[in-house]
Amino acid sequence: MTIAHEEAVIDSAAVDAIFAEARTANTFTGEVTEDQARAIYELTKFGPTAFNSQPLRVTYVRSDEARARLVDTLANGNKAKTASAPLVAVLSYDTAWAEQWDNFLPEYNAPKAMYDAAPDLAASTGNNNAHLQAGYFILAVRSLGLAAGPMTGADFGAIDAAFFPAGDQKSFMVVNIGQAGADAWGAAKPKFSYDDVVRTV
Secondary structure (H helix, E strand, C coil), X not given: CCHXXXXXXXXXXXXXXXXXXXXXXXXXXXXXXXXXXXXXXHHHCCCCCHHHXXXXXXXXXXXXXXXXXXXXXXXXXXXXXHHHCCEEEEEEEECCHHHHHHHHCCCCCCCHHHHHCCHHHHHHHHHHHHHHXXXXXXXXXXXXXXXXXXXXXECHHHHHHHHCCCCCEEEEEEXXXXXXXXCCCCCCCCCCCHHHHCCCC
C-alpha cells in the first residue's frame, strides 16, 4: 500500500489496474469487442483539453488489408506486436480542429481568430492536446481490464499517406490493445521518485 492508494477515491484494485501495476504490453491475446472499443473512446472524451477542443481522432484498424499497410510503416521491433494484437488504434489529430469551434465551445468563438491567424499555433495546439488525450486513451484501455501497448516507433508520414491522404489528420501514436499475452513484460523499469521530480515554490 502506498500513499497513492491511501489518498485515492477509487479502490486499491482500480489504482493498481490503471496506474500502479499497469505496464506497456508487448504481446497480446484475446479479443476486443466493438462495445469495448466504443467504451474506450466514451471514457477518453471526458479528459480536459484546451477550449474543450478535443482534437484527437482514433482510427481502429481491424481488417487484414489495413493491418498489413500499418505494419509496413512500423519499426522492425514493433511489427510483430501490431500484427498479432486483437485491436490496433492509430491516434492522430484533426488538422482543422478549430473549424469545429461552434461544436466544442458554442457561444464563445472569439479565440478562434487567434488560431485562424496563426496556422503553426493551431497545429501545435492540436498536436499537444491530442497527446494529452492519448494519455486518457491509455488509461481508458486499462480501466476496461485490457492492456495497452503505445508506440511511437513508426514512419508517421507513411501512416498519414496510407490512412489520411487528404491531409486532414496527422498521426502520432499507434496503440496495440488486448489482453496481455505470454511474456508481455520484461523486468519492471525504474520510476523517478517524488523528490526527484517535484518541487514546491
